[in-house]
Amino acid sequence: MTTPRLGIVLGSGLGAIADALTDATHTPYAELEGFPEPSVAGHGGTLSTGALSGLPVAIFRGRKHVYETGDASGMTVPVRWLKDQGAEAILLTNAAGSLNADVGPGRLMAINDHINLLGSNPLTGPNDESIGPRFLSLRDAYDPELRAKLQAAAAALDVPLAEGVYLATAGPTFETPAEIRAFRTLGADAVGMSTVPEVILARHAGLRVAAVSAITNLAEGMGGEELSHEQTLRNAEVAARDLVRLVLKFAEDF
Ligand code: HPA
Numbered sequence: 001m002t003t004p005r006l007g008i009v010l011g012s013g014l015g016a017i018a019d020a021l022t023d024a025t026h027t028p029y030a031e032l033e034g035f036p037e038p039s040v041a042g043h044g045g046t047l048s049t050g051a052l053s054g055l056p057v058a059i060f061r062g063r064k065h066v067y068e069t070g071d072a073s074g075m076t077v078p079v080r081w082l083k084d085q086g087a088e089a090i091l092l093t094n095a096a097g098s099l100n101a102d103v104g105p106g107r108l109m110a111i112n113d114h115i116n117l118l119g120s121n122p123l124t125g126p127n128d129e130s131i132g133p134r135f136l137s138l139r140d141a142y143d144p145e146l147r148a149k150l151q152a153a154a155a156a157l158d159v160p161l162a163e164g165v166y167l168a169t170a171g172p173t174f175e176t177p178a179e180i181r182a183f184r185t186l187g188a189d190a191v192g193m194s195t196v197p198e199v200i201l202a203r204h205a206g207l208r209v210a211a212v213s214a215i216t217n218l219a220e221g222m223g224g225e226e227l228s229h230e231q232t233l234r235n236a237e238v239a240a241r242d243l244v245r246l247v248l249k250f251a252e253d254f
Contacts, residue, residue, distance in 0.1 A: 004049060004058035006254060007082040007207075008247065009075075009198055011063075011094035012229075013236025014214060016244050018059045021050035029062060034077030036064035047078070053252035058082055065193055067172035072120040072197040079201040080131065089146060089208035091250070092199065093243065095236045096166065096192035096213035097175075099184050101222060103215055106238040108246065109162040110150045111211040112142050114196050115188055118170045122197040123204060132204035141203050146210035153249035159242045164189025166213060168196035177221025191219055212246070214239035 010017055018024075029035035029045040037045055045062035064074025082090060096109070103109060127134040147163070154161035167188035169175060175183070175191060183191055190213045202209050216235035220227055 002049075002051075002056040003086040004056050004082065005088055006055060006251065007058045007060065007079075007087050007090040009060045009063055009090065009092045011194065011214065011236070013095055013216070013233040014093050014240050014243060015061055016237075016240045017093070017247050018046075018048050018061050020052060020244055020248060021048055021057070021059065024048055024050035032081075036062070036074045036078070053248050055251040055254050057251065058085065058087065063194060063198065066118050066120060066170045066197070067193060070120070072118055073122040073124070075198050076122060076201055079198055079207070080205055083205040083207055087207065089143070089210065090198065090202045091247065092195050092209065092211040094192050094195045094211070094213050095216045095232050096190040097217050097219040097227070098190050098215045099180060099219045099222075100162070100164070100189055101218060103162045103189070105215055105217055105235040107160065107162060107215045108154070108239060108242055109164055109190055109213040109215060110147055111166040111190075111195070111213060112147060112163050113165045114141070114199065115165060115167040115186060116196050118168050118196060120170070122201050132206065136200070136204050138200070138203060141199055141209055142211055143208040146208055149253060150210055150212065150246070150250055153246055153253060157245050157249055159246055161246070162189070166195060166211070167191045169193060174227040175220050180219040180221050183219075190215065210250075212243065214243055
C-alpha cells in the first residue's frame with residue numbers, strides 16, 4: 001500500500017467520496033484489530049485506500065459515536081493507525097444541523113473551532129506520552145492553512161463554503177428547541193454528534209486537521225419538518241455532490 005498522506009473520515013450519507021477513489025482497496029473494519037464496528041444505518045465500517053486526484057489517501061467510512069457506548073475513545077485506533085502510516089493530516093466530514101438560517105440544507109461549512117458538550121473526552125485515562133502530551137492545546141486545532149485551502153478549493157469550484165463553530169452533543173436524541181437557543185448564545189453555528197473526538201485524537205497524535213460539515217437541516221425549532229435520520233441521509237446526499245467536488249479539488253492542491 002502507498003503511504004496515505006491524508007486520512008478522510010466520512011459522515012452519515014457521505015459515502016460517495018469513497019466511490020471517487022482510484023486504485024482502491026477496501027478492508028472491513030472487522031478485519032482490522034481495534035477498529036470499531038459501527039452500528040448506525042448509513043455507516044459502513046470500511047477502510048478504503050487509494051488515490052483521490054492522484055493524492056494517496058485512506059478513507060474511513062464509518063466512525064464510532066459517543067451515543068453507542070457513552071465512550072468518546074472509539075476512534076483511537078483508526079486515528080493512531082493513520083499517524084503510524086505516515087499521514088500528515090486528516091479531513092473529517094459530518095452531517096450537521098445549522099443554527100444559521102442563511103446556511104440551510106445541502107450547504108457546506110468548514111469548521112473553524114468546536115464546543116465539546118459530549119460530556120466526555122477520548123483522552124480520559126492514562127496518557128501515552130509517546131503519542132502526545134497529557135494536557136493538549138486545542139488552539140488552531142482546525143489548521144488555518146488547511147482551512148484556507150478548503151476555501152480556495154471552494155472558490156475555484158464556485159461552491160459556497162460557510163465557516164463556523166461546530167458544537168458536539170452526545171445524542172442520540174436530536175436537540176430540543178430550547179437547547180438550540182442556548183447553543184446559539186454559546187456561539188455555535190452547527191450542531192452534531194461526532195467529529196470532536198477524532199479532532200482531539202488527531203491533534204494529540206500530531207496530525208493536522210481540517211473538517212467540513214454537510215448541513216442536512218436547520219437545527220430543531222428553526223422551522224421545517226421534525227428531525228429524523230432519514231432526513232439527515234436524504235439531505236447529506238444532496239450536500240455530498242458539492243462535498244465530493246470540494247474534496248477532490250482539496251486533494252488536488254494538498
Ligand atoms: N443535530 C444533531 N446531529 C445532527 C443534526 C442535528 O440537527 N443533523 C444531522 N446530524
